[in-house]
Amino acid sequence: MALGRFSDENLALTATLGGGVWSPVLPLANLKDQSRFISAPARQMFPNDPTKARIEAVLERDRTINLVAVMFHTLGLTAEYRLTVAGPGGTLAAPLHTGDWTPVHGRMFPSVNLPWEEPNWWLGSGRPEDLVLYPRHLWIVLRPGLKVSAVRIEFRDPEAAWFDIGGLWIASAWSPTFNFDHGRELGLDARSLADETPSGRVIHEERVGRRRLTVSWSMLEASEALKLFDAGARCGTKNPVLLLPDVDDPVALIREAFPATFEKPPAPRRGRKFETLVNATLKEIIA
Known part of the structure; x- marks a missing residue:
């Protein structure tokens, strides 16, 4: 990997x-x-x-x-x-x-x-x-x-x-010294709408779902965590970011890599050397 x-x-x-x-x-x-x-x-x-x-x-x-x-x-x-x-x-x-x-x-x-x-x-x-x-x-x-x-x-x-x-x-994409933790979570937010008529028929309005990827870096150097903090300051929850979890796995890359925004800016929790923690959830841009 x-x-x-x-x-x-x-x-x-x-x-x-x-x-x-x-x-x-x-x-x-x-x-x-x-x-x-x-x-x-x-x-x-x-x-x-x-x-x-x-x-x-x-x-x-x-x-x-x-x-x-x-x-x-x-x-x-x-x-x-x-x-x-x-x-x-x-x-x-x-x-x-x-x-x-x-x-x-x-x-x-x-x-x-x-x-x-x-x-x-x-x-x-x-x-x-x-x-x-x-x-x-x-x-x-x-x-x-x-x-x-x-x-x-x-x-x-x-x-x-x-x-x-x-x-x-x-x-010039960045990688930390130690990768994010095992157990990254890939999800799909359903956006389709459903309404029920008086007779009981359910009518659906289909919409494209939005992917989200949640990762945790728990072995960061302080300077690496601050780099992610700077990314949150630069992009907020509006401007795009990219995260390619594993470029050696093209099958997963199709599903896990997409232009995204932060759900909320990264908030580092400081620890000892290579023990600083950052959690991030990336929401897919679909339009």
Whole structure:
């Protein structure tokens, strides 16, 4: 199990975005609007042309990053992406690193959970009906982190007429020396409404549920706890944060990693060295 990765600062918000050809009605600049991920995405009208279906983000200054997230996307089952980064003081024309074309959607189910006759038994990939269970987020993890000046993400989705991206997150995600405690809790808040008619018929108004993840760090150094306290001061209960509990477990990551807000700002309880406790509950952002 990898250490959980936490981020409360999105470097994409201060980056200069460009690259590709995007809808003039739903432009690339929408990726910086963290208040309307779903209703105001960036729309790509040339989904199978990587020269047009690309995002280039020039950072405000050279930064070490270890996570790039493409959030609330509508890319299909056969879609792929490729990540390119420019080194310190460099350009994307002469990149520091260019990755391989990689499927956007990885394993969603362990093969042992699937009947042998299912066509997705070997790869454990989701079906179209599985993709609608949760908002779609692409987590691109860099190990080790790289010091970069710019990032490019190219896409190709041969089966789509167009696709949307709701948000972009670039981060130097943080991990403490010791991970959060075993026993993290993943829950789902039902939001559907029910009303009963005089005759006794129950009428339902279906709404998407909201996930919540509760974790406890009980072996923090004081400075690590204060880092989480600062995150609460910075984000409050309004601005987004990210917590990826285990980047080595893609099956769980689909269900446990999502843009979220603090239910309440973290409140450290000070103890001896590596005995400071912080509890946090993260509520999913769904729109």
